[in-house]
Amino acid sequence: MKRIGVLASGRGSNLQALIDSWQQGKLGGELVAVGSDQEGAFALKRAQAAGIPFQVFPLSKYSSRREQEKGLLAWLKEQNVELLVLAGYMRILSKEFLQELKIPVLNIHPSLLPAFPGLAAQKQALEYGVKVSGCTVHFVDEGLDSGPIILQGAVPVLPGDTVESLSERILQVEHQIYPEAVRLVASELVKVNGRQVINLEKKPQDNLGE
Numbered sequence: 001m002k003r004i005g006v007l008a009s010g011r012g013s014n015l016q017a018l019i020d021s022w023q024q025g026k027l028g029g030e031l032v033a034v035g036s037d038q039e040g041a042f043a044l045k046r047a048q049a050a051g052i053p054f055q056v057f058p059l060s061k062y063s064s065r066r067e068q069e070k071g072l073l074a075w076l077k078e079q080n081v082e083l084l085v086l087a088g089y090m091r092i093l094s095k096e097f098l099q100e101l102k103i104p105v106l107n108i109h110p111s112l113l114p115a116f117p118g119l120a121a122q123k124q125a126l127e128y129g130v131k132v133s134g135c136t137v138h139f140v141d142e143g144l145d146s147g148p149i150i151l152q153g154a155v156p157v158l159p160g161d162t163v164e165s166l167s168e169r170i171l172q173v174e175h176q177i178y179p180e181a182v183r184l185v186a187s188e189l190v191k192v193n194g195r196q197v198i199n200l201e202k203k204p205q206d207n208l209g210e
Contacts, residue, residue, distance in 0.1 A: 005081035012043025029186035
């Protein structure tokens, strides 16, 4: 089973979904480390409650962003992390960090990529007037929310939706598809062919819609 690390900056609701899946034996790997750049992140309390080793890497304790990443990188390697999952981690990982880490990194974004990358995706969707939004689990590459897509979940945009109401509905779907995407990658049940991520559990024709 792959050793899975998680980075989170805030309340960690996606981390909790991963913890729940792991405790039910459905994650396809072992949660072995939770890191954060915020000392007050509630995600750390979730890690502590689940008995997962955690560490904080506040930028204020380092001379530069690069030194912070070096500390984080060294810790992840000490924990023998084989798959890194971003769960509301609010810093973009540098090209150097990704190149030195040399393991798959996953992220979840609250839109149907490639639509509305970056910050405030739900606000972007509402302002554009889309009828369907959702969330995307993707591999992290050196671009912004641009890596190959693993899973997506669609959410209708309802009349009168606010950023808050749409965000909450998207978050519920995130909690469903993120553990499943982690399971697929941790269990080596996906193959990446260029931009195509092929689910090896499905027949070839079943992958056409993903």
